[in-house]
Amino acid sequence: MLEKLQIVKQRFDEVSDLIIQPAIISDQQRYIALNKEYKDLRVLMDKRDQYIELSNNLAEAEEIIEEGSDGEMVEMAKMQYEEVKEKIPLLEEEIRFLLIPKDPEDSKNAVVEVRAGTGGDEASIFAGDLYRMYTKYCEGRGWKVELMDFNEGTSGGFKEIIFEVSGEDVYGTLKFEAGVHRVQRVPQTETQGRVHTSAASVIVLPEAEEFDVELDxxxxxxxxxxxxxxxxxxxxxxxxxxxxxxxxxxxxxxxxxxxxxxxxxxxxxxxxxxxxxxxxxxxxxxxDSAKRKSMVSTGDRSAKIRTYNYPQGRVTDHRIGLTLYDLQNIVNGDIQKIIDELQLAENTEKLKADGDLI
CATH class of the missing domain: 3.30.160.20 (Double Stranded RNA Binding Domain)
Structure with missing residues (x-):
């Protein structure tokens, strides 16, 4: 583990030196990219410091126990030894996930498009519910939401709504929301009290800077x-x-x-x-034929990813088989627990694919 972290430290030292050079500062594109890399590597450096400290504490405790001259010191050393032995594997797991190469698009802002699908007026209302869910979630994260275009439904909600989200690591978080969302509930227009199924699609695009795309x-x-x-x-x-x-x-x-x-x-x-x-x-x-195919952040826009079942108060994410009986809080923007589980699933997939990191 320390060998891998030493390689990271060499890169951190290199980036630390680069971002203060005038030639880099004047190159806005490269400066932004290096600043982002510096922040990511800084997190790993903090974990490296923790890992070295724990390793030193473990070695010190082992030395005192082995020497065995002072009974009281040995007892304290044994307690320290057990405590550190528990902490090291957890820290190693954190470091493994941090060592997974990040998608460079993850740090970008995002353009989100929500469109009503099957279900007529109810689908438009549901698209409006999804828009409200995302705006509340983004507000909670301190992200800025800016409306770009919309087409209102005849009975409320939206046939289509497009908005931009700005903040830190927006695309890397919201990309898991891309796909078809399905709702099962009794529509306001239903007189017989029957449960209907409607759908809306969510598209999440990494926001392109002018230097990303040459637009003629x-x-x-x-x-x-x-x-x-x-x-x-x-x-x-x-x-x-x-x-x-x-x-x-x-x-x-x-x-x-x-x-x-x-x-x-x-x-x-x-x-x-x-x-x-x-x-x-x-x-x-x-x-890129070698690129790992992820079932979590799938590029298939027609894939049904999540169902919101109102009669049962249930939300199910079909990609990872996660079911939560917390529908009201989720539709009010509390989707972090779902995103955390999806990120964990994707990171686990990446770890399996990149065996050298395990």
Missing amino acids: MSEVRIERTTSTGPGGQSVNTTYSAIKLHHEPTGMIVSCQDQKSSHKNLEKALKVLRSRLYEMELAKKEAA
Whole structure:
């Protein structure tokens, strides 16, 4: 373990030296990447210090017990020995997980798209419930949520809603939410009291910086229209809504959240870049035959990942077989326990795939 940590220390010392060099500071892209790496390595260095301290305490206790000259000291040493022997395996497990190579996209902000699926009006209402669940979760994490575009349902909720989440390690956390979410409950419109099943899909994209994607604006047709939807002086009066047509892919992105045409264009370009970036990532992963296939953060958008059963107060994540009877708190944003379990499952998969870390 110490040999692996020594290699990490060499890299930490190297990064510590690099981030204070003027040439690096002036290269914004590299400086940001190295700063992120420094923070991640700093956590490992703290664990390394703890590990060295525990190893020294263990060796000291063994020495006193072996010497056996002072009975009282031997008893104290035995207690210390047992205590340290318990702590070391737990710390080693923490370090193993920290040594797993991180996906460079994990530290990015995220663009989240929630779309109503099967179930008509009830699906739109459920999409609205998911949006509310995510906004409450993000608020609890101290992350910023910014609405980018939406299309309201006829009986409430949203046919589609797109929002950006900014903060620390956002994509690495929210990527586990991508897939089809299913709800089982009695809809407000149901007169017979029958339980219906509806669905909504969640897409989570790593937000692309300008240097991640070279967007050729000659291939983007910009359409300016009046905003649609309820209330507001600018609705149906000014040409502030933006629709982008990306000619090579046929991709269309709309944004009408802001009164300013310039701000809507900025947001729409951000969504377009993120979608194009995700396409490139998907191609890269498909081309890399050695890449581990994860059942947890699956790229299959049609995969049913979670069911919210209201009559039983139950939420089941089908990827890891996790069932929690805490539906009300979960739909109110308390999804951390689910994400923790998914992250643990993925890290365990990575450990199995990378046997040299075990």
